[in-house]
Amino acid sequence: MKLNTPSKLEKILKSGHIAVTSEVGPPRGSDPDAITKKAEMIKNYVDAINITDNQTSVTRLCSLAACIRLKLMGLEPVLQMVTRDRNRIALQSDILGAASFDIYNILCLSGDHQSFGDCGSGQNVHDLDSMQLIQTVRRMRDEGKFLGGDDIGRPPQMFVGAAANPFADPFEIRVPRLAKKIAAGVEFIQTQCIYNLDKFEEWMKLARDRGLHEKVFILAGLTPMKSAGMARYMKNKVPGMDVPDEVVKRLSDIPKEKQAEEGINICIESIERLKGVEGVRGFHIMAIEWEEKVSEIVKRAGLYPRPEV
Amino acid sequence: MIVAEKKPIEEIIAQISEYKNILILGCNECVTVCEAGGKKEVGLLASALRMYFINAGKEVKIDERTLERQCDHEYLDEIRDIVDRYDAIVSLACGVGVQFTAEKYQNTPLLPGVNTCFLGVTEDRGLWTERCQACGQCLLASTGGICPVSRCAKRILNGPCGGSTKGKCEINAELDCAWQLIIDRLKALGRLDEYEKITPIKDWSKDRAGGPRKVVREDVQI
Ligand code: SF4
Ligand code: SF4
Numbered sequence: 001m002k003l004n005t006p007s008k009l010e011k012i013l014k015s016g017h018i019a020v021t022s023e024v025g026p027p028r029g030s031d032p033d034a035i036t037k038k039a040e041m042i043k044n045y046v047d048a049i050n051i052t053d054n055q056t057s058v059t060r061l062c063s064l065a066a067c068i069r070l071k072l073m074g075l076e077p078v079l080q081m082v083t084r085d086r087n088r089i090a091l092q093s094d095i096l097g098a099a100s101f102d103i104y105n106i107l108c109l110s111g112d113h114q115s116f117g118d119c120g121s122g123q124n125v126h127d128l129d130s131m132q133l134i135q136t137v138r139r140m141r142d143e144g145k146f147l148g149g150d151d152i153g154r155p156p157q158m159f160v161g162a163a164a165n166p167f168a169d170p171f172e173i174r175v176p177r178l179a180k181k182i183a184a185g186v187e188f189i190q191t192q193c194i195y196n197l198d199k200f201e202e203w204m205k206l207a208r209d210r211g212l213h214e215k216v217f218i219l220a221g222l223t224p225m226k227s228a229g230m231a232r233y234m235k236n237k238v239p240g241m242d243v244p245d246e247v248v249k250r251l252s253d254i255p256k257e258k259q260a261e262e263g264i265n266i267c268i269e270s271i272e273r274l275k276g277v278e279g280v281r282g283f284h285i286m287a288i289e290w291e292e293k294v295s296e297i298v299k300r301a302g303l304y305p306r307p308e309v
Numbered sequence: 310m311i312v313a314e315k316k317p318i319e320e321i322i323a324q325i326s327e328y329k330n331i332l333i334l335g336c337n338e339c340v341t342v343c344e345a346g347g348k349k350e351v352g353l354l355a356s357a358l359r360m361y362f363i364n365a366g367k368e369v370k371i372d373e374r375t376l377e378r379q380c381d382h383e384y385l386d387e388i389r390d391i392v393d394r395y396d397a398i399v400s401l402a403c404g405v406g407v408q409f410t411a412e413k414y415q416n417t418p419l420l421p422g423v424n425t426c427f428l429g430v431t432e433d434r435g436l437w438t439e440r441c442q443a444c445g446q447c448l449l450a451s452t453g454g455i456c457p458v459s460r461c462a463k464r465i466l467n468g469p470c471g472g473s474t475k476g477k478c479e480i481n482a483e484l485d486c487a488w489q490l491i492i493d494r495l496k497a498l499g500r501l502d503e504y505e506k507i508t509p510i511k512d513w514s515k516d517r518a519g520g521p522r523k524v525v526r527e528d529v530q531i
Binding site: 177 | 469
């Protein structure tokens, strides 16, 4: 087994285990307990924890500081980094800052447009895009060079990830786009939340037809629905989200107080089905403000205990 | 062309409140085409202001003039003899014209009468849309002739992002996703294979990031 970095996530994936990751969204304030409490809840059930970077463009405690908190707890963070808020100086600088705390995983994203958040009248940066950020981290790691060409003292050692959304349009380029990210140097993918399993399987098939499943580790993204209302909201209001009518119906057909439980059931059934899809190498469980459910999902989906590597 | 839109009249009134002799100065180029600052709009604004001042019981003289261009020395010289009659000029040219007029006539306050919006086209009657941000290093050869810098809300050079939905941008269901357009166009040209070429990191020093820009052409200088 050839490892490119000291990342535990990389080791788990390359050892052939099904990986499980989850995420913690930092608070809208400076209380570190908000991070550590959520992390405590999930830490025994996942291999690595993503920290979101001002998700949906709402200003929050920074991803890097929250990753450091996890590191201090002895956990394995995945630093999410969007290109919306930082130019190439700040991106490279934050990567080095993270590397100085031995943060070994990064997820390169473009980020939602700022109009979704609390600073709609702000500028966006987008000096690089997510594809180019992948290239940047790989260059910093593999060549030990800054974008400007100078040498980096103690280059970062990061396992490089990105997102993929099989459900955004146009569908026909969603696999070519994955290929493009692989060519840019991405090593693992965490997908958008999957509710339309048929479509996801079609995407995976097209990826397999090109052998892409052997070039990148694909972690299937899942978010349990808390209610029929949430399902409707995700279906109608969140761009790039594909929630089939059956999912909305299944939740709305049962009494309100049972819907959350049904949401968990759907999530677990999805994991069971996706385990059988060739090329799915793990699961990324995004239980948004519902971290207490991660343990149940992981256990009931047969993903517990987590491997020791 | 440069696309502009009229400033609200209240804002113009507030800008000119201390003046008694005002020239409204239009421009016969882009702002005429986008119906924000040509001869017609100069006339409309002048009438509206006269009406306002009459009703407000104030004596303010409003004159009208429209130049061929306000971004050229030659045409700006045409008002040299009359500028001193006014204690302010409201220019309905784009921000370029306002500034060039101000540079030429140092002693006359110059006030903008339009908001300069973008470089764009007349897509339809009464509809102007953006096409270019003058990034200084045109990429259109590799994007099927559609500009991701000005037309993608995140100026993603290797798009589309995960928010592209049914051909529309994640920020607004009325707005075309630039990358959907690029892909459609590459397909029409039979060049979709080019999609997989990664657009390298852009040199933004040719963009506004590099500071005020200049084009020097020694071959045409005299
Ligand atoms: S690539 Fe640059 S120069 Fe070309 S159309 Fe777009 S903004 Fe204008
Ligand atoms: S949806 Fe299309 S136009 Fe909008 S930000 Fe994404 S790639 Fe750009």
